[in-house]
Amino acid sequence: MTSAPKRILMAKTGLDGHWRGPTIVARALRDAGFEVIMVGMVTADEVVRAAIDEDVDLVGLNIGGHVEVAERAIAAIRAARPEVPIFCGGVVPPWAKKRLEEKGVEVFPPGSQLPEIVEAARRLTGWQAA
Amino acid sequence: MSTGTPLHVLFDRARGGERGALARLLSVAEAGGEDAAALDSLCAASAAPRARTIGITGAPGAGKSTLTAALLGCARRESQPVAVLAIDPSSPLTGGAILGDRVRMHHAAVDEGVFIRSLASRGQQGGLAQATSLGARVLEACGWPWILLETVGIGQVEVEISGRADLVVVVLNPGWGDEIQANKAGLMEVADIFVINKADRDGVAQTRRDIEGAIAARPGGAEIPVIETVATRGEGVEGVWAAIAARHAALEASGLLATRRRGRIAAELESAVMSALRRRVAVLLAGDAGLRERARIEAGASGIHEGARALLDAIVRD
Numbered sequence: 444m445t446s447a448p449k450r451i452l453m454a455k456t457g458l459d460g461h462w463r464g465p466t467i468v469a470r471a472l473r474d475a476g477f478e479v480i481m482v483g484m485v486t487a488d489e490v491v492r493a494a495i496d497e498d499v500d501l502v503g504l505n506i507g508g509h510v511e512v513a514e515r516a517i518a519a520i521r522a523a524r525p526e527v528p529i530f531c532g533g534v535v536p537p538w539a540k541k542r543l544e545e546k547g548v549e550v551f552p553p554g555s556q557l558p559e560i561v562e563a564a565r566r567l568t569g570w571q572a573a
Numbered sequence: 574m575s576t577g578t579p580l581h582v583l584f585d586r587a588r589g590g591e592r593g594a595l596a597r598l599l600s601v602a603e604a605g606g607e608d609a610a611a612l613d614s615l616c617a618a619s620a621a622p623r624a625r626t627i628g629i630t631g632a633p634g635a636g637k638s639t640l641t642a643a644l645l646g647c648a649r650r651e652s653q654p655v656a657v658l659a660i661d662p663s664s665p666l667t668g669g670a671i672l673g674d675r676v677r678m679h680h681a682a683v684d685e686g687v688f689i690r691s692l693a694s695r696g697q698q699g700g701l702a703q704a705t706s707l708g709a710r711v712l713e714a715c716g717w718p719w720i721l722l723e724t725v726g727i728g729q730v731e732v733e734i735s736g737r738a739d740l741v742v743v744v745l746n747p748g749w750g751d752e753i754q755a756n757k758a759g760l761m762e763v764a765d766i767f768v769i770n771k772a773d774r775d776g777v778a779q780t781r782r783d784i785e786g787a788i789a790a791r792p793g794g795a796e797i798p799v800i801e802t803v804a805t806r807g808e809g810v811e812g813v814w815a816a817i818a819a820r821h822a823a824l825e826a827s828g829l830l831a832t833r834r835r836g837r838i839a840a841e842l843e844s845a846v847m848s849a850l851r852r853r854v855a856v857l858l859a860g861d862a863g864l865r866e867r868a869r870i871e872a873g874a875s876g877i878h879e880g881a882r883a884l885l886d887a888i889v890r891d
Contacts, residue, residue: 447604448668448693473669478693483676488683493675496688498596524593572668 448478449500449568452493455484456516457508464532465505471557472503472564476572487516491523499527500568506533510542517548528567532560580608584615587715592688595715599690602707605848613707616714624713625821626720628738630700630760633726635744636770638677639804640813641723645681647814648719656688656717658709660702662725663693670694674723688717699733700724703848706737706841727760735763736840739830740820742766742813747776750783761787764797765824766816772801772809796823853888862887 453469455462462483469479482493494502502520506513517529530549540550549567551560565571580601586594601608629637629644641657648655659674672691681687692702701724702708709720724734735741743764767784769777781799788794798816802809824830857863866880875883 447695448663448670469671473664473671474667476667476669478663478670478672480672480691481676482679482682485679486683489679492683493679495593496596496682496690497675498593498600 446570448476448572449564449570450478450480450497451501451503451564451568452480452482452490452497452499453503453505454482454490454493454516455505455507456487456490456513457484457506465503468503468505468532468557468560471561475561475564477564477568487512487519490516491519494520494524494527500570501564502527502529503564504529504531504533506531506535508534510535510539514543514546517543517546530560530563530567580611581615584612584714587711588619590715595688595711596690598711599704599708602711603692603695603702603704605703609704609707612711616707616710619714621714621716622718624709624718624720626709626713626722626738627817627821628722628724628734628741629744630724630727630732630734630741631744631768631770632728632746632749635726635746635749636802636804637723637726637744638674640742640744640768640770640802640810641674641721642678642681643802643804643807643810644721644814644817645678645684645687646807647811649681649684649686652686653719654686654688654717655719655721656690656712657721657723658690658692658702658705658712659723660692660694660700660705660725663695665696668695688712694725698731700727700731701733701737706844709737732759732763736837739833740765740817740824742768742817744768744770745780745784746771747774747780749780762791764788765820766813767797767799768809768813769799769801770804773803777801850888853891854884857884857887 451472453465455465469481472479480497480499482489504513504516513531520527520529531543532551535550535552540552543550549563583594583597587598598612601612629641631637645655661670661672661674663670670693672693675689675691678689682689692704694702697703705722712720722734722738741763743760745767747769769780784799788797800809800812800816802813804810862884866883869875870877870880
């Protein structure tokens with residue numbers, strides 16, 4: 444018997460309305476056997492609440508617009524659930540990528556391939572579907 | 574939350590109002606096995622006041638999540654704490670799932686008086702997840718007085734919810750089916766309240782006639798409310814919330830609620846026995862005894878039924 448699927452929260456910070464990227468990533472993660480909880484475009488408080496109540500094993504943030512908004516969400520998640528890994532996608536400029544990576548957040552800028560992201564989810568959760 | 578924390582400690586923390594502990598317990602319920610069984614015993618011994626469990630079901634896209642989100646608002650306006658178990662389907666092929674119900678509820682999700690948990694069906698048929706019943710018992714033990722169970726979008730016969738909730742709200746839309754559909758068995762028979770959501774669309778009157786025609790012959794059918802809503806705009810949802818409270822009180826007063834809850838014990842007991850049995854059978858089939866019987870059947874030394882009987886005997890003797 445295989446262990447229960449790991450749960451990944453997918454949230455979007457910032458106000459640009461592009462929902463396409465996270466949706467495609469969510470599908471790829473689902474097809475790899477993960478349970479992906481979508482919360483849409485939310486505030487830092489809402490991401491944190493979902494990360495707690497849903498008892499997720501990994502948080503994926505889609506960054507739209509200001510990186511600072513995502514950083515606030517990351518800080519809030521770290522405060523509430525320090526053991527949960529975080530990865531990011533979306534429009535992340537190179538300077539911001541470096542800054543996020545220094546905080547231990549993996550970054551997948553535009554052009555990243557879905558298999559890379561799925562592989563990162565497997566590595567960060569230590570889980571792979573049978 | 575460390576996974577190494579003993580279950581009874583987590584349980585006490587969850588009962589003390591720690592959300593992270595409650596969330597962890599719901600994961601224990603989902604994982605099943607020995608820990609889930611121990612958790613179930615803790616819940617049984619907790620002597621918590623009974624929660625009112627309300628099932629919300631209907632076809633995919635009928636507006637179950639949006640209605641649920643609106644009902645959260647109604648409960649909160651009365652300062653009633655309310656928890657939601659929102660179930661979405663797991664892929665039968667990969668086991669993965671996209672759980673999207675929270676998207677429509679996140680405005681309510683930072684309220685301390687609201688707890689929303691998304692569950693994947695994980696192979697369970699009937700519109701619910703295996704962990705639904707235990708999840709609801711955990712929430713009840715932690716003092717949540719209202720529990721909304723939102724099912725997977727269902728067809729006509731996935732009515733598992735009727736055995737798991739105190740009462741069932743069925744969400745339909747204008748233009749749904751016709752009189753023939755309305756008279757088919759299943760979904761229409763388990764509703765305590767009908768909601769015609771998206772009632773700003775054409776065909777409301779016809780759908781109402783179809784529903785009312787179908788339930789007229791049911792015992793107590795005339796008392797079943799049929800309520801029109803536009804849940805995205807909050808129209809009519811206060812009426813649904815009032816009907817839920819009124820119907821629940823009526824069920825309790827008539828003794829029907831107690832009957833249903835007794836039925837729930839029987840159904841959940843059967844389901845627990847069956848799933849334990851399924852696990853035993855899987856182990857047996859994959860082991861020596863299974864191989865032996867398969868080989869005998871293949872060699873023509875035994876029939877399928879004879880082999881099955883031999884394996885069943887092995888379980889009973891065990």
